[in-house]
Each structure stands twice: as C-alpha cells, then as structure tokens.
Amino acid sequence: MSDRGRRYAPNNDARDASGQNGRHFQLNLSEEQLNTSSDAADLQSYANTGSIPYAPELSSGARSAHDQRTQQKEAKEHRKRNKVKARKNKRIFTITWIAMVVLVSLMISSYLIGGSNDFLAVGRMETEVEVTIPENVTREELTDILYQCHAIEKPEFFSLYCRLTTNMDYFVAGTYKVQTNLDYEALINELQGGPDLGDEVTVMFPEGMTVEQFAAILEENGLHTKDEILEACNSSDFDSYDAVSRIPNADEKYYKLEGYLFPDTYDFFENDSVEAILNRFLNNFENRLDDELRADIATSGYSLDEIVTLASIIQAEAANTDDMYMISAILHNRLRDGAEHDIYSLDCDSTLYYPYKSASDAPEGYISRYSTYLNNGVSGLPAGAICNPGLDAIDAAVHPSKEGSEYYYFCHDGDGNPYYAATMDEHMMNLAEAGLL
Template identity: 30%
Template sequence: MDEKRLSPKEQEYVEKLAQVYIALAQLPAEQQKEYAEKIQELRHRLDRLTPEQKQAYDEKLYELAQQVRAKGKVSQASSEPKKEPLQPEPQVQEQWQTQEDSPEEPEEYEDEPPKKKKKKGRGCFIVLLLLLVIIFAAIGLGGTLVLRELNGSRGQVIEKATVEVEQGAGPLTIGQALEEAGIIQSAQIFRLYVKLEGVAPALQYGSFELSSDMTYDEILEVLQQPQDNRDTVRVTFPEGIPAVQFAQRMEEAGLCTAEEFLDVANNGDFSQFTFWNKRDENPNQFMACEGYLFPDTYDFFVGDDVYNMVAKIYGEFDKKFTEEMYQKVDEMGFTLSEFVTLASIVQEEAGGAEHQADVAAVFMNRLAENSPVPRLESNCASYIKNDNDNNYINNTIAPYYGGWDNIPQNIIDNYDTYNVAGLPAGPISNPGLEAMTNTLKYAESPYYGDYYFFVTDTLGNYYFNKTAEEHQAQVDKQKAEGTMPG
C-alpha cells in the first residue's frame, strides 16, 4: 500500500473511533444492549473508512487493547476480585458521549471503500476485541468476561478433567470438547484464538489432563504435546541431503509416499513460520522446499497428516534460525533465500566445519562487485555429467525429471554455476545449522578479500589461492602426487 498521511482531522477521527470501540467492548452485556443504536452507528462508520484510515484505526486500537489487556492481567492477579465491572476511562466515556460532535468523514469517502484484507500478526486478543461487537449478543460475553476467559479466571469452582481429542479434530471440535468438560466457557472464542495464533496444525490428538484455571496459552501448550500412547517412527536426515532424499526416507519409513511429502512441502501453506514469509519466489527454482528442511532426527506419529510431519521439520528450521542470524543476513546484503543457497553450496563444498567459513569467504569474494571471477564455478551445481561427482543437477534434478534431456532448460541455465553469474536459482541441499552459522562468519576467514580459488586433496586438505595460475599449479601438483580427487 502506498504511504498516505492522514490529515490531523482524519487522525483525530479514527482515534476517537478506536477509543469508542474499546469503551464499548469493556461494557457489561447489560449496558451494551443499551447502546445498540450506537454500536450500529459505529459499525457503519468503520465500514466507511478508507484503507489508510483503517490502518491508523488498527494501530490505535492495538495500542488501546494492549492497555486493556494489561489491566485484565492485573485484575486477575488480585486476590480480591473487583465487584464493579470494568468501566471505560473517564475521557473515553466523554468522547463517546460527544461522538455526534466528532469530525464528519471527508466527503470523498461517501462511497464505501473496498474491504481491506485483515493483516495477520496483530495477535489474537486484538482481533477478538474487533469481533466483540459482532458476537457479544450471540454468546453473551462482554470484554471483561473475554479477558477472564483467556486468562483462566472462569469462576470460583475449578474443574479438572481428562479431555479426549480425536485424530483429525479441528479447533472448533476441540473447543466443544473443552467446553463440555467445563475447562473453557466458549468453544467459539477458543476456535478464534487457535486460528489467530496459527497453532492449529500443531495440535495433537489423545488424552489431555486440563484444568479450568489454565490460561488459553497454557491449554494450547498442553494440546501441542505429543501423547506417549501414539506409535512413532524415528527418521534421521543427515546434513546436506536434498529434498528428494528427505522424501525418500519418509517413504522408506512407511510414513507417506515421497510424492505426498514433496507436494505438501512445496505447495502447502506454512505462513505461520517466520522463514516461510521471507523466502524468495523464484520461478526458476527447482523446489520451493529445498534448503529449509532442517536436517535432524525426528519422531513422527504413525498415521499423522503429512502436513504435520512437514511442519515439524520446518518448525525446527524456524526455531534454529534466530533473529541474530536474520540480522547478519541483512548485513551481508542477502535475502534469506540467497543466504540459504550460499550455505547449501558451502555445505557441499566444505563438508566438515573446519573450512566452511573459508569456503564461504572465497565464494563471497567471487560474488563481490567487480570481482575478476564473477561465477561460482562449483562442481556441486554444474554441467558435469559424472555420477561419481556431487552434482545437484546430474544427481538430483535429472533423476527427478527422468533424465538430463528432460530437465527444463531454464532450470539447467539457472543452476549451472559455470554458466550463471552469481548464485544459482535456489539452494542445492538442506544445510545444517553448523554450515549456516559458519557461512555467516565468512569475513573472519583469512581468505576473505582476494582469494578466488580453492581445491581439496584426497587426504582432506584444503588449498586456497589468489590467482588462476596459482590454482592450476596446485592442481597439477596434486595430480603428480596422486592426491587429486577423481
């Protein structure tokens, strides 16, 4: 959306609307009924906001709602519950009473603007407040009671129960089971909370011990814990293997077919994870999932949904890739996808951790502006058709398409590092945490700056050189000594 500043008059208007909304949301149900006409008027005014006004309104509403939530937590912690319902602040009440005197909407907004798609990430509490005016009459809960529902203050009698969640049950079904057991008071609010937290795929099935004095966050934490009575299969994914090998191992374990795994991993919606929303969408990339399947050992539930299995693997990447790492990627001038692509090449070229930062330094030298060697020329992604070589195009992409001649030309052109300047279209494997961490340390290597070549021998030694002549002399020496890899 293009930035557009609101006039002071517009800003004041939308802030008053937000204050009025919060005031109404906090009123007990009895008083809300008295303000039915005003509520209808408020809805009408909100519907007429432009996208820019709606943005400012949301920001103010978020600020006010955080204040209300803080008050709710303080009230819950008090040993003596308040007898009087939570009332709006005096200045908010005054603004409500003078709503008729608030600035009129600008004339150019007489026609209703197109509906703005609601943004995620505001937090479930905020959106619940947004929905209060609509649903309070249906479920009989005012803002104060919703706060108590979320924070675990649901009554003087504490109910404890074992709740059974069936396999495949959705948030509403689970909420209904919790409501019937007396753990929560509203299955609908539970469903909204789960949706807005984005944890639905992580909810497990089985038997859960719960209590009515638990907060919604505590309940969800329990519901995400795998149950011991479910059969599991353990699968190990080594660092540096490509996505197709992840899929093959899942099929060999009897958990799903390789095709099912790749379909979900490449085409599923995993926007609940931070990394997923930071990836580049490159039309020339072989597989969207490549690079983000975190190599580790996992226990998967037999018969579980394939989405949940993939989410478990993606979730580990999301956990391991820290904010500090994102910051360092930005400092490199890379996108996340570019960084993971480089780390995957480092994983394949360097193998062990000892020389990963050094290899990353050489590649960063080649990627630098005005580099005398602008191509990576990594045999791990090249035109070479040698089954004994570790070549992503020949050993991974070609078999997937049924042979080299069947590979789409745009894929070959964008993954051949001898042909394309800079990085290939996407990662060539799934690097481990060590490879990614060491790639971020490229500037600490003594070879960062003007070393553009390296070669290894069969003994595992690495040799770094500045010029093509020095590099070729090193290769000739290794050949003469019989230590040149075949």
Template identity: 30%
Template structure:
C-alpha cells in the same frame, strides 16, 4: 407326569457356580496373562498396523512375530470385547511376555511408538521425502504438497517456490503413517528455532538477503566436509560474488540436473538452468539443499581470507588459492598425487 419346579439341588448349583468361576478364571488367565510364541525372544519387537489391515491380518502378524501363541485367542477377545473395529494404524511396541489385554489395549488406544528418523545435513527435499517414505511410509504426494504449500511458505516469510533449504536437518520422532504436513511444519519450525544468533542482521551486513544467505549456506553444506573449512569456502564464494565472478559450484549443476548417481562430467557444466553457477553469475535462485547450523553460521561469518578458488584433495579437505595460476597448479599437483597426472 409332574415336573419338579422346586429349588435346584445344591450339588448342581455348586457345580454351575464352580463352572462359571472356572470359566471366568480361564478367560482371565488367557486374557491377562502372557502367552507368547516360542520364537518371540527377549527383546521388544514392533508390530505395524497399516491402513486397511483387518483383524485377521493383525492377528496373523502377531502370531508370525511370536507375540501370541495362536491367532484364535486374539480374534476371540477382540470380537468379544468389540475391539475388532477399533484397531488404529501405527507402530506398536510389543514387549516380551505381553498379555492379550496389553496388546489389544495399546492398539485400540493408538499408543503408537515413533520412529527416530535422522535427516542428515545437505539432504534435498526429494531425499528427505525418500527418507521418511522408506522409514515411516508417509504419503509422498502429501509431503510434496506440503513443502510447496504457498500459504505455509508465505506465513514463514520465505520468498521461494518451496521449502528447500528451510527443513532443518535433525533427528525427528515420527509416527508411522504420520500426516506429512505435521512433519514439514515441525522441520520448518526447527529451522527457524535453530538459526544462529543475529543471522539476518549479519547477512544484511554482507549485502545478502535472508534467502540469499540460506542459499549460500546450502552451497557451503554441499561443498564442505570439514567444519574448519566452512568459513573459508563461504569467503571464497563471497569474494567471487563481490568481483562479479561466476561461482562455478559443482553441486549447483548436480542439483539442476535433478541429482546424479555418477560423477559430474565436463559436458554437464553446459546444462542450461538458472541453478547452474557455471553458466549464470550470482547465487542460484534458491537453496540446493537443507543446510545445517554450522553452514548457516559460516554463510554469515566468513573467514577473513582473500581466496578465490579451491579444489578438493580427495580426502575431504581442499586446497585454497588466491590466483588462477595457483589454482591450476594445485589441480595438477593433486592429480599427480592421486596418480592421474
């Protein structure tokens, strides 16, 4: 039997070409046109790709959030284009009607969208670490190592065992699982860039070192709720320092005890720590929190007043007194007003 090795009939050739064109068009349609699930909605949603997530896990997360109508399409094209091993850790913004080409592209290029993380004034290093850990899942051990890095601290000219007090409160753009050392460097740089004008010069005029002024600012930050009272509280502490009086600052005791989830008790004032200003005269060894700019300003620009005492009213403001008798009377008056007397 003779086998025909002549030209392929035109009908078959056209059919094969049509099939190839149809197949290419179909694949292009699947890849370049959006095919979201019914539950995605009309707002941008975010996909987290964690270290250790394999391609199946990523596909499942995309399917569950409604970014794709099926896992198989994402898996097929990722593997076909050899992108399945190129997926990068991050937080990815998936817009409504995003195609597989767009989704695979941003993940493999690492076009991660940062979080806006706000660090409030008065947070301690521990609170800041928790803020970042819960928000962007940074390496907690790496963060603690960075804030106690002797080389970094020395490079900033800080005479302290850690960067407590030198991490500027602000809102930061932080990437998912970002290197904590980069975050710490950025916060420390922002602290020095946002220092009030002539801060160190003004501190020296008051008889304070740079570190002491930052420490004083941290006490002001923890005591003051009203901006108008920050310079007055600063004056009280400076007046007491000049007279050799203990500062009797409650927040220093709370800091010494590692933070409290209950009210400070009278017995706590005997807690032995160099940070306890009820037991030890002078400023504590270092800041007890990370102060904002207004507290830093108040530390070196105290109000021209002679007050030596203050007590909280319970509404965010304080009563300031010149003498101990006036202070005791103010305490009793506030207790009566609050129904405690």
C-alpha cells in the same frame, strides 16, 4: 245537484234481477269523459259488473312508513344472516388455528427430538469415519468437517453445544478415526485427546540432504509417500513461517522448502500427517536461527533466502567445518569483485545437476538451471538452495573467514584435503598436487 257535478249516485229503489231489494249504482258520464278517461272506462266496466273493487293509492306519508317497515325487516334479516355467518366463520377460524398450533407443535417437537437424538447419538449409523482437524480450527469449521464426515447429523445443535460448553483451543490438529455412534461429549473428548499416532519412529537426517532425499527416507520409514511429501514442499501451506513467507521467487525454485528443512534427528509417529512432519523441520529451522544470527543476516547485504542458498552450496562443497568458512570467503570474494579477476560466476560443481546429486543420478546430458557455471544474474546465486544446510554452513555464509579474504579458487583431493589459491596459476598447481589433472 246538477248532473254535471254528480260522479255517481245510488238508486235506492232499484232491485236486482231476483226481485230482492239491493243497492245498485248508476254511473253517469258524458261521452267526452268516456272517450278520454281510462279511469272512467274502468269505472264503467266495474259498474256493469255491479261492484267496484276499487283500491285507492297510498298517500306519500303511508308509503314512507311502509318503506321504513320493509327496510327494518330487511335489516333484521341481514343481521340474522350475519350472525349465522359469523358463528360459522368463528368455527372455521378456531379449527384452522388449532390445526396450525398442532402442526407447528409437531414440527418443533420433531426438530427438538431430532436434535436430542443426535446429541445422544440415538439412531445414528454405526461406522468408522476419518476426520482431519486443521490447526486452530474454528467452531464453524469443526462443525462442517464433522457433518461432512457424517459424525453428526444436526450441525446447528452441535455448534450450539460447542458454543455453550467447549473451549476450541483444546482441539488437537491431526487425522482421527472416530465412531459415528459417539454422543457430542464423547466425540469432543476424542478430538481433544489427540489422534492415535501409532508407534514412534526415529529418523536421522544428515546435513546437506536434498528435499528429494528427505522424502525418500520418510517413505522408507512408513511416513507417507515421497510424492505426497514433495507436493507439500511446493505448496503454500507453510507460509505462516517467517522464513518461508519471505521467499521472493518461489515459482522459480525446484522445491520451495529446499534449504529450510533443518537436518537433525527427529521422532515421528506412524500416523503423523505430512503437515505435522514438515512443521517439525520448519519449527527447528526457526528456533536454530537465534536473534544474534538473524541480526547479522540483516546487515550482511543479503536476504535470508540468499544466505540459505549460499549456505547450501558451502555445505555441498566443504570438506569440514573449518573448510566451510574458507569456502564462504572465496564465494563472497567472487560475488563481490570476481569480475576484476576475470571470474564471472561461482563455478561450483555441486550445482551442475540439481535436484540430482550427481551426473550418474541425472538424465544423460542434463544441466540444471541452478548451475553456477551459467550466468546467474545480478546476485550471482542460483534461484534457490541445492540442499538443506546445517547451522555451521549458515553461520559460515554470514561470517566468512578473514583468512580467506585473498583467495578466489579452491579444490579438494581424494581424501578431502582442501587447497586454496588467489590466482588461476596457483589454482592449476593445486589441481595438479591434488591429483585432479
């Protein structure tokens, strides 16, 4: 074999420096190969050392198998780590879930215990509070009222209890003084039993009294202050009544309820509310106007409020019941065709100083805007009643006397005897006879 084809060849006869037989390699390379091959240089270097630590590269197949084993090993390690992490996460989730269950259970238990304690009035402060229940109170209104007064502490529990056990129709309107240590059942029984109204008070109100006089008498009998009653008489708290709801000009009146507080004898209680007291008057007014009288008012050509206003003037001017019907006829005549007789207003002295009863009660120089000596507009009537008329005066306002159909003037002497006249000349003669000139 030529030298060109030989890469290297062993020299079997060579011996090492110690004289012992050994196997040596002899590397024969051309100068060109030495200069161009880094592999050859490496081999030459290895040859000089006497050995060739040579490791050939892996084939592509061997490399693929090696990579696959490495990936399998890494995947196994990854799965192992995931299992460890999963066990750790499971423990954290379990602990968190248990903590949440315990927390929610504690919250629900605390809520239910609080509701149960309120239901039984356990731990509630012991004191007395004032509770005012309106007419036709709803469950929501009652719950809020009691909560605001600290009679209950858990409104949602009380509302649920009322929904399941209580008829709201049985609650009695009024002002109550209740203890805050009452359980739900005792509290409801207290409010459905009615307030402690105190002793009974009987008060008589004569016909023709004004609202201010009503209020003063009520105050004298210990039934609220005059100011409280007068304020209520101008409120909208009583618009549920048919008569009051039809008042067309409440803002023009001195007192909205003037004329509608029916005069009578009433039994009140010391602790009656202002609303309860005025309701008694207004209910009586509604009941006294029967269907026949209401029908006659409807066909009279006047509204109910105008009839009440006219009746109040009749009440203040008349000496007796028969006189009421004659004065009614005279006032109707003036309102109907007074201008044809040079009479342009009602000219009733009783209207001069309202809401005062007389000049001595009124401030000096005072003239009421209700004065019928003034031009009272198209109707000829003042804006409202000047007192609270009785049933006779109301009936007279609707049914004027036919005997008085020709009269336009009237007056009374010191004893209350009436005089009627058709002309001014006759009226002047009557004034002289009555001692009024």
